[in-house]
Amino acid sequence: MGILNAQHLIKVFGHRLSLTKALNDFSLEVQAGEFVGIMGPSGAGKSTLLNVISTIDRPTSGMVTLLGQDLRKLKGKQLAQFRREKLGFIFQDFNLVDALTVKENIALPLSLNHQPPAQIKQRVQAVSQILGLQELLTYYPLELSVGQRQRIAAARALVTEPAILFADEPTGSLDSRAATDFLQHLQRINQGQISDTAHISTPTTIIMVTHDAFTASFCKRILFIKDGSLFAELIRSSDRQTFFDQIIDMQATIGGGGRMNARQARN
Ligand SMILES: Nc1ncnc2c1ncn2[C@@H]1O[C@H](COP(=O)(O)OP(=O)(O)OP(=O)(O)O)[C@@H](O)[C@H]1O
Numbered sequence: 001m002g003i004l005n006a007q008h009l010i011k012v013f014g015h016r017l018s019l020t021k022a023l024n025d026f027s028l029e030v031q032a033g034e035f036v037g038i039m040g041p042s043g044a045g046k047s048t049l050l051n052v053i054s055t056i057d058r059p060t061s062g063m064v065t066l067l068g069q070d071l072r073k074l075k076g077k078q079l080a081q082f083r084r085e086k087l088g089f090i091f092q093d094f095n096l097v098d099a100l101t102v103k104e105n106i107a108l109p110l111s112l113n114h115q116p117p118a119q120i121k122q123r124v125q126a127v128s129q130i131l132g133l134q135e136l137l138t139y140y141p142l143e144l145s146v147g148q149r150q151r152i153a154a155a156r157a158l159v160t161e162p163a164i165l166f167a168d169e170p171t172g173s174l175d176s177r178a179a180t181d182f183l184q185h186l187q188r189i190n191q192g193q194i195s196d197t198a199h200i201s202t203p204t205t206i207i208m209v210t211h212d213a214f215t216a217s218f219c220k221r222i223l224f225i226k227d228g229s230l231f232a233e234l235i236r237s238s239d240r241q242t243f244f245d246q247i248i249d250m251q252a253t254i255g256g257g258g259r260m261n262a263r264q265a266r267n
Helices: 046-053 076-086 102-112 117-130 146-158 176-191 240-254 262-266
Strands: 004-015 018-030 035-039 061-066 087-091 164-168 205-209 221-226 229-235
Touching (some): 018 061, 035 046, 035 176, 046 164, 046 205, 087 146, 102 117, 102 146, 146 176, 176 205, 221 240, 229 240
Antiparallel strands (some): 221 229
């Protein structure tokens, strides 16, 4: 069984007179080490799917098994603990605490967990190295660029060494250069690699929602969702540019556009 197994997910929002079926019998399985993208037109159900498979929301029906845990059985404090210890999250708007330094922001999940100071220091150093943040630790978020801020958010998500990282439009606020830099970091984290020569102990499984073809081209597999159901799947089999072209073609088929053209992606 995979690291994530979701079966027959249905999610309905609203009341009797105005119902929206955001997920309509959606199933997926993800293996450890995968880098999976979730794409689809606006309103297709991407964020709803991510929320349901990552403990943020519950399905109306269907089941999710994450890291061997049936999420229906987790409630209250247990659920919060599971989320804190096993999962990492990155969102479009960073959610950093502006009054804390970069170092304090990254350390926050460990401080809240009352980890020993020596361990916090060691983990913050390790994750800062992975994300190239060593020189920025004493700064405050607002003194830095948006690209740097998103790397800090990634460091904070990774400092607990989660088995799986969920990202919702993580490049949505970044320009193409910052996005490329950020995605290359994500790719290394997924591969368990810090640099061409150095490795971190375990590769991190990543599941990322994006409507941007360039961002998605860094994934190994992409699920296309339309009207809450699986529309198509693409698996990367060659170079990133070819994969990008395939994604653009699929977006044209499904309806709904990407924000970057092929020339921008090559730069
Ligand atoms: N809390 C909510 N209450 C009511 N309807 C909701 C809620 N959240 C999502 N929806 C509806 O469910 C459907 C799927 O929304 P969702 O945000 O998952 O789509 P999405 O693919 O992530 O869209 P986008 O790309 O625009 O962010 C939409 O019709 C949306 O309006």
